Structures are given as structure tokens and as C-alpha cells.
Amino acid sequence: MRNYKLQFFFILMNVFVWTRSYAQDQRHKEETIKMDINYKPGVSTSLIYLNFKILDTANNHIFKLHPEIRYIAVSFIQDRPEVIWVRDNPDSRSYYDMSFKGDSLDILNKYGTIHFRAPEISLHQLIRNQKFNFPTHWEIGETIYKDSIVYSLGYSTGEQTEVVANGMAARLHGQYKDLAKQIADELQKKNISNLPDSIIVLQGIIEKGNDRSIEELKLIVGKQSAFSDTALQVIGNDQNKWHAATYFSGVTGASIIKFYIELRADGTVTILPSKYMDAKNL
Numbered sequence: 001m002r003n004y005k006l007q008f009f010f011i012l013m014n015v016f017v018w019t020r021s022y023a024q025d026q027r028h029k030e031e032t033i034k035m036d037i038n039y040k041p042g043v044s045t046s047l048i049y050l051n052f053k054i055l056d057t058a059n060n061h062i063f064k065l066h067p068e069i070r071y072i073a074v075s076f077i078q079d080r081p082e083v084i085w086v087r088d089n090p091d092s093r094s095y096y097d098m099s100f101k102g103d104s105l106d107i108l109n110k111y112g113t114i115h116f117r118a119p120e121i122s123l124h125q126l127i128r129n130q131k132f133n134f135p136t137h138w139e140i141g142e143t144i145y146k147d148s149i150v151y152s153l154g155y156s157t158g159e160q161t162e163v164v165a166n167g168m169a170a171r172l173h174g175q176y177k178d179l180a181k182q183i184a185d186e187l188q189k190k191n192i193s194n195l196p197d198s199i200i201v202l203q204g205i206i207e208k209g210n211d212r213s214i215e216e217l218k219l220i221v222g223k224q225s226a227f228s229d230t231a232l233q234v235i236g237n238d239q240n241k242w243h244a245a246t247y248f249s250g251v252t253g254a255s256i257i258k259f260y261i262e263l264r265a266d267g268t269v270t271i272l273p274s275k276y277m278d279a280k281n282l
Helices: 004-025 027-033 060-065 101-111 176-189 226-235
Strands: 046-055 071-077 080-089 092-097 136-144 148-157 199-206 215-221 245-247 255-263 269-273
Touching: 080 101, 092 101, 101 199, 101 215, 101 255, 101 269, 176 226, 176 255, 176 269, 199 226, 215 226, 226 255
Parallel strands: none
Antiparallel strands: 046 148, 071 080, 071 136, 080 092, 136 148, 199 215, 199 255, 255 269
């Protein structure tokens, strides 16, 4: 990304020069150029939006190894990637919640390190004459292609939401701690020790509807072992039922669900499931 800072600098300078010139020409009319914003709690209003493209090949190796990928889209919270979408299928895209350990391990296992960073921005000149008495926030995103990155920067009213998803993941009818104890008890019965992996990630599908069993359950991160085989057996038991993932509109839909499972040195097991919906056909 050798030209990143230079290209971004020119973009910001163009915005700054225009803003400074406009502010100087209109200084005597300062009161008349203020934005007339009717802020409503819970309603976000866009104040500024920028969209620009820079040349970048830092992730070209990913596209060469995975030609099925059309783009990788990233949403940031400040400078931290919050959600990643990978368009790896003509009909759908894969969803990764980077606050969920299962997704962060899965995407690293599939593609290795993805090079991205939120632009370091300071556009206070654009709004320095505004004295807002309500919350505002930046929304930062980037779409990575094999030879370029497209950035989108938005400044809006309201608090920034930390939910960038279509809905909530499928819900187990029961407690995950009970399934974790079953796995631990089975391993203890088998007197299993020196396992190759103490952390694994499983993935399955919950179809639309109530009281659904998990389908197509498989190991996606970690090596096959007595630990992974036991976890697959316990979680894949047909007696376990889930309520399908639910869009924020209230409609249920078929969805992928993942499980981050950790076996500790004392023999206890922890299961963390997906929190948000990863729709099968999006």
C-alpha cells in the first residue's frame, strides 16, 4: 500500500481546500449556512458521505488462491474490523462477525491474513462551524478487490450501532453449558489426554422453522481427534433442537451456525455459538 497515504492525502486536501474556500467566502453569512437538522433519537441522518477508490494489491494473493472471490467487504468500528463479508459465490456471500472467536478463526484458517485498515481521517474542517447538541458518529467501510480498495466514509447523527447483521442466529432449546458438560464427561469416560487441538470450530445449518435439528455439521477449524469427534456427536444429536435464525423483521430463515469449542487443561469445555444470522442465500 505504498501509495495509500499519498492518494488519501490528495483526496482530503481537495475536500479541505473546497471547505476552507467556501467557509472564507461565506464567513459573513455563517448563520445562514448552518445545517438545519431536526434530530430525532433513534433516527440516523446522513450529514457527510465520501466514496473513493485507491489502487492496492496487498491482498492479491488471496484472489489468486481463491478465484471464486469477487470482493471482500469490511465494516469498521473506529479502526477495528467489525464485520467482514466475502462474496465467494455468485448467489451468496459469507458473513464473519469478527467479535466472535469462531468466525475470526474460520476466516483466518480459510484465507490467511487479510490486509486492511480503516482510513485515518480528521475532517473536522467540514463541520467546524456546526455546534451539535446531539450525538454523531462516523461509519467507515472498505471493499477490497484484487487490485484496488473502495472506501466509503459516512458522518451521521445518532449513536453508532455495533450490530451490522441481518438478524439473530438460531437459538438452542436448552443450555450450551449442558452440551459442554456432556462433551467433557464423554472425554473423561474415554480417559483422553494429549489431544492435538484444544480449540475447534464446528459449522452446521439450521433450516427455517421451529424445533429444527442441525444439519451438515462438520469440523471447519482444528484437526480431527477424539475431542472433535465427541463434540460432533454431542452437538449433532437429533434430540437437540433449535429455533431457526430470525431476521430483524421477525421472519425466520435458513442459516449457517458455528460453534467455538475450547477444551481446557482441567477437562472442562466451553461452547460459544454464533450470535448473528449468517443467511444461506444472501
